[in-house]
Structures are given as structure tokens and as C-alpha cells.
Amino acid sequence: MGLIVLLAVGVPLLLLGGCAAVVMVVFSDAGSSRESVVTEADSPNMVLPSSGPASGPLAVEDGTAQQEPAQQQPTEPPAQQEQPTAAVGGTITLAGRDPGLQMAVTVNQVVNPASPAQDFMKPKTGNKVVAVQVTLSNVGQAVYNDSPTNGAMLIDGEGQQYRSTYFDVREGQSYGGISTINTGDTRKGMIVYEVPEGAKLAKFQFGLNSGFAQQKGEWTLG
Structure with missing residues (x-):
């Protein structure tokens, strides 16, 4: 054995x-x-590296998990409001910056040239006085308290724009400073400009809040 x-x-x-x-x-x-x-030893166990990054939370040194940041979706810029237009005699309803402020604005007539109310008040040599009659009606819920002449611009055929002047004219009563218009109430007055004698009037623009409101109305004069 x-x-x-x-x-x-x-x-x-x-x-x-x-x-x-x-x-x-x-x-x-x-x-x-x-x-x-x-008897040979078993082959040692081998650990192969991963072929790609691991999905899921990100590991940090203290052992806690950190979520991957979410991708932000691109935001589109806000759409620009179209500028409403009309001809002389037309009405445009405009919104102001204050909640509930809405005014119906009508360009009644354009006087070109206009006559200064005082003989001692005359335009500069080579200039003339023109006037735009505007009616403001409060159709909103807030009180209108502003100077209408501040937000009114006159534009000629060459694209030059003019601010109102202090002239009074014989063809109608001018707006005098600040106007306070309650809901349902109306005001009418002349907005007067001094422009070159050869200027061709093209457009009239008006905006609430002394012209700082985003929405503007535009009337074609020619």
C-alpha cells in the first residue's frame, strides 16, 4: 500500500x-x-476600468452625493409690441405704466401754419408755428395726471422730430401744463410746435407718462 x-x-x-x-x-x-x-494558484481577480463616466449623482470628498446641475433652457426675449397707427381723425387707445391707466387719444386736426395768439410772440426768422389738436379720453381705471405736451413729438419728412413750444395760437386753446383727467372724463387742446418754414409734416407721436410708457401711438399727417 x-x-x-x-x-x-x-x-x-x-x-x-x-x-x-x-x-x-x-x-x-x-x-x-x-x-x-x-496545484496552481487561481488567476488573480482583475478589475477593469469602466468604459465611460458613471451616471447619477456626483461623488464628493465627504461621501455625500451632489446632483448634476440641470441644464437651463434658453429663454426667448419678450416680443416687442407693435406701434399702433392711424390717420388724422383717428383714435388710438394707449396703455400707461401705471396699472389701469388707459387713454383714448384722438388727433382731431393739424393747423399748418398756425397764428400766434400774441402779436409780440413770433417764431424765429425762417420758422413757422404749427398746431396739432388732440383729445384725451380716460377709458381706464386710473386717474390721468400728466402734461400732455411732454409725450407729444412732431416728425417731419426728413425724420427730424420736434418738441412742443410755449406758443398759444388763435385757432384753439392750448394745453396748459398738467392735466388731471378722471375715469370717463375728456380734455381737448392744442399742442404747438415751431418748425422750419419748408418742413413737411409727416407724423405725430404720443405716449403716456410723459412719453416714458412703452406703447406709443403714431398718426400719419401727410
Whole structure:
């Protein structure tokens, strides 16, 4: 009967990837032959890197998770309001900056040239006086309290614009300073300009809040 001996002396344990290699030597009873059986270590476990970035929360040093920032959608700029237009005799309803402020504005007539009310008040040499008669009706819920002449501009055929002057004219009563118009009430007056004698009147523009309101009305004069 053969004797199987496990040699503990001179046979080291080989630690490869956490597994031991065991060498066993088998002797036959005749002593003339021997066989050795070698058990090889298992292949070490290998960890391959990921082929791409991991999805999900971002890891930070303190072990907490940080959510990826959400992508912001591009915002479109607000659409510009169209500028309402009309001819002489037409009415345009304009909104002001104050909540509930709405005025129906009518250009009644254009006097070109107009006559200064005082003989000692005359335009400069080469200029003339023109007047635009405007009616303001409060159709909103807020009180109108402003100077109508501040938001009124006259534009000629070359694109030059003019602010109102202090002239009074014989053809009608001018707006005098501040006008306070309650809901349902109306005011009418002349807005007077001094322009070159050869100027061709083209447009009249009007805006509430002394012209600072976003919406403007435009009347074609020619």
C-alpha cells in the first residue's frame, strides 16, 4: 500500500491573488518511482476600468452625493409690441405704466401754419408755428395726471422730430401744463410746435407718462 506524505518542510505557501499553492509529493511503496502533483494558484481577480463616466449623482470628498446641475433652457426675449397707427381723425387707445391707466387719444386736426395768439410772440426768422389738436379720453381705471405736451413729438419728412413750444395760437386753446383727467372724463387742446418754414409734416407721436410708457401711438399727417 502506498504512502502519501504531505511535505510541510521546504514547501512554501505561494500567495497569488489570495489563494495558496499546495505542492503534494506522492511516493510509491517501492520507492522506485514518484509522482508530483502541483496545484496552481487561481488567476488573480482583475478589475477593469469602466468604459465611460458613471451616471447619477456626483461623488464628493465627504461621501455625500451632489446632483448634476440641470441644464437651463434658453429663454426667448419678450416680443416687442407693435406701434399702433392711424390717420388724422383717428383714435388710438394707449396703455400707461401705471396699472389701469388707459387713454383714448384722438388727433382731431393739424393747423399748418398756425397764428400766434400774441402779436409780440413770433417764431424765429425762417420758422413757422404749427398746431396739432388732440383729445384725451380716460377709458381706464386710473386717474390721468400728466402734461400732455411732454409725450407729444412732431416728425417731419426728413425724420427730424420736434418738441412742443410755449406758443398759444388763435385757432384753439392750448394745453396748459398738467392735466388731471378722471375715469370717463375728456380734455381737448392744442399742442404747438415751431418748425422750419419748408418742413413737411409727416407724423405725430404720443405716449403716456410723459412719453416714458412703452406703447406709443403714431398718426400719419401727410
